[in-house]
Amino acid sequence: MRLLATGLLCLAAVIFLLTHLLTDLTGIWGFVARGSEAAMIGAIADWFAVTALFRHPLGLPIPHTAIIPRKKDALGASLSGFVAANFLKSHTVAPKILRAGVTKRAGEWLAQPGNQAVLVARAGQGLEYVLARVDDDSVEALTRKVLVPKLVDLHKAPVLGRLLREIVQDGAHRRLVDLVLGEAYTWLANNPQVIEGLVQQKTPEWVPSFIHGSVAGRLQREVLTWVADLHNDRDHKARQALDQWLLELADQLGEEGTSVAERAEVVLDELLQQEGVVHAVLDAWVSLRRLLRSAVVDTEGEVHVRIRQMLAGLAERATTDAEFQATVDARLATTAGDLVESFGDEFASVISDTIAGWDAKEASERIELYVGKDLQYIRINGTVIGALVGVVIHALTLVLPGV
Incomplete structure (x- = not known):
């Protein structure tokens, strides 16, 4: 030209x-x-x-x-x-997002098994990339120099008190009590000699031995019956007393300046400053990293299968549920509008x-x-x-x- x-x-x-x-x-x-x-x-x-x-x-x-x-x-x-x-x-971007039907189009793309596999593989590669660049020395230094000092400076008793109260009120501790009582019943049933030995220690020497066995057997049966009642009856008075004591303990932990709260802070600080805490965190990290890596490598493993199933369910809902589509599109449009208005x-x-x-x-x-x-x-x-x-x-x- x-x-x-x-x-x-x-x-x-x-x-x-x-x-x-x-x-x-x-x-x-x-x-x-x-x-x-x-x-x-x-x-x-x-x-x-x-x-x-x-x-x-x-x-x-x-x-x-x-x-x-x-x-x-x-x-x-x-x-x-x-x-x-x-x-x-916002008034130009948000309507465009709504008209684009992003949720449905994303669902149609995600419904393809090949795309699901690609998405899971990319996520696994990203996780592997992160895991490969976080070494044990960094985790140990983070725990020793940051996490532990922060936890020591933090007032932990009120948090512990609130947590304990929530656990008791929700009844989350009952399974633990059931487990302890069940194990106690099994141990007592399999070790009658323990009660018999206690009876022998507490009775005079002149008492005949056959009486020791009779008293020990009766005492064992009574103890087993009581433990079984505790295990089977969640409204047992002893259990109610335990719940009440735990709630009172939670209140005392939550009140600043109480002897229980101060003692709890001292004990927790001493525990946190133990060298074993750092090693425990490091061991947990090593185990978690090994577990995550094995899950990433095994493409036919349970983790990959479950993630693909979850993605398939999400894709089906995104393509067939009009209400879900409208809700997600509206949120995306609002978010996009807010972002462009702000940035x-x-x-x-x-x-x-x-x-x-x-x-x-x-x-x-x-x-x-x-x-x-x-x-x-x-x-x-x-x-x-x-x-x-x-x-x-x-x-x-x-x-x-x-x-």
Whole structure:
């Protein structure tokens, strides 16, 4: 297109020269001469205008030329502000998200087993990447220098009291009590000699041995019966007394300054400062890392299977449940709208920062190439329109007397 525009200029120049050299400029040749002359003027003027946008014409530092290289940063900032003010707004982004049907489209993509496998594999790779870069020394240092000191400085008794109260009120401790009572019953039933030995120690030496056995057997049966009652009856008075004691203990732990709370703080601090705590955390981390890595490696393992099943269920709901789609799309639209309202200027700054990072000459060339043929059509149009105007002016000079 540059060659075409320049060729038209050269053609007009050739016609202009030929008409002046070979004709008397009368009749039709006058129109041709004036048209070619005006065409050259229009072509050169538009060439200057187009070139002045991107560089100095002929390399001459003429004022108000090479506009884009000189103003590229301001242009980038203006474009960035225009995009932020007119496009990155909640009322423009949110409706677009709603119309896009993101939830349904994501569900349709996720419904494909191959896509599920890809997603699980990518998540596993990401987890493996993280695990590979967290070494044992870092975990140990974090525990020793950060976690333990923070826990020591923290008032733990009130937290422990609230936790204990929640556990008792929810009845979460009952299974533990059942387990302890069940184990106690089994142990007492399998070790009758323990009670018999206690009886022998507490009775005088002159008491016959057969009485020891009788008393021990009766005592064992009574103890076993009592333990069984405790295990089977969750409303047993002893259990109620235990619950009440635990609630009172929780209240005392929650009250600052009580002897129980202060003693608990001392005991917990001493426990946390034990070297074994650091080793226990490190051992737990090593076990957890080994478990996670094995789950990541085994693509046919239970973890991968369960995740794929979960994704399949989510995909089915996203594609068939209209209410779910509407809810998720509305939340996505609201979130996207809030994000662009809060960070629209930062998002749009990508434009200004990118343009600012361009070399001035490079930026000029990129913009010129992007606009492309339209720039050269300006030159072509200038040549054609110039020729037509020249013809019209010449006609007016012939028609109007004294012109």
